Amino acid sequence: MEIDINELSPVKEDFISLHQTTGWNAKGLYTYDQLYTAICNSWYSVSIYHNRHLIGFGRIISDGVYQTLICDVMVHPEYQKQGIGKKLMEALINKCEEEGIKWVQLFCAKGKQEFYKKLGFVGRESEAPGMSLFI
Numbered sequence: 001m002e003i004d005i006n007e008l009s010p011v012k013e014d015f016i017s018l019h020q021t022t023g024w025n026a027k028g029l030y031t032y033d034q035l036y037t038a039i040c041n042s043w044y045s046v047s048i049y050h051n052r053h054l055i056g057f058g059r060i061i062s063d064g065v066y067q068t069l070i071c072d073v074m075v076h077p078e079y080q081k082q083g084i085g086k087k088l089m090e091a092l093i094n095k096c097e098e099e100g101i102k103w104v105q106l107f108c109a110k111g112k113q114e115f116y117k118k119l120g121f122v123g124r125e126s127e128a129p130g131m132s133l134f135i
């Protein structure tokens, strides 16, 4: 399959329809305008297109030196299990390598551990877990 990989933010309508396939905003915590503003404020993002349709997206929030979080990695359901997610992640990781970043973090959604493990990610030590605060 011929795909295009692009570093520019996707247009809002494309991003929203891809995001809706994930069901992540089911509780409507944020408006789609807010989510779009969020991705446009990323340090780096990767969009993948097939026949000009946005089929994959992922982004990095970073200070550009050492704190780096990969988030919002998504592939359209019709294109999953075809290596698109892996290509997305490789592009994000390559950018980190190019910039000399040595430590990349992410939050893994339920059931996606194997996907990230295959890319070399490991879970945090149980004595040093990630923590969150909902406010």
Ligand SMILES: CC(C)(COP(=O)(O)OP(=O)(O)OC[C@H]1O[C@@H](n2cnc3c(N)ncnc32)[C@H](O)[C@@H]1OP(=O)(O)O)[C@@H](O)C(=O)NCCC(=O)NCCS
Pocket (backbone or CB within 6 Å): 022, 073, 074, 075, 076, 079, 080, 081, 082, 083, 084, 085, 086, 087, 107, 108, 109, 111, 112, 113, 114, 115, 118
């Ligand atoms: C997670 C996601 C991005 C994976 O994208 P994808 O394009 O289907 O993944 P790929 O086809 O590139 O898979 C790469 C490898 O990981 C494996 N893999 C992918 N998803 C997997 C899963 N859920 N469980 C186990 N293995 C998985 C593939 O089998 C493949 O293995 P291989 O290299 O040995 O053939 C995609 O399922 C998705 O967008 N899900 C909905 C949104 C989401 O949950 N994002 C993750 C948030 S943390």
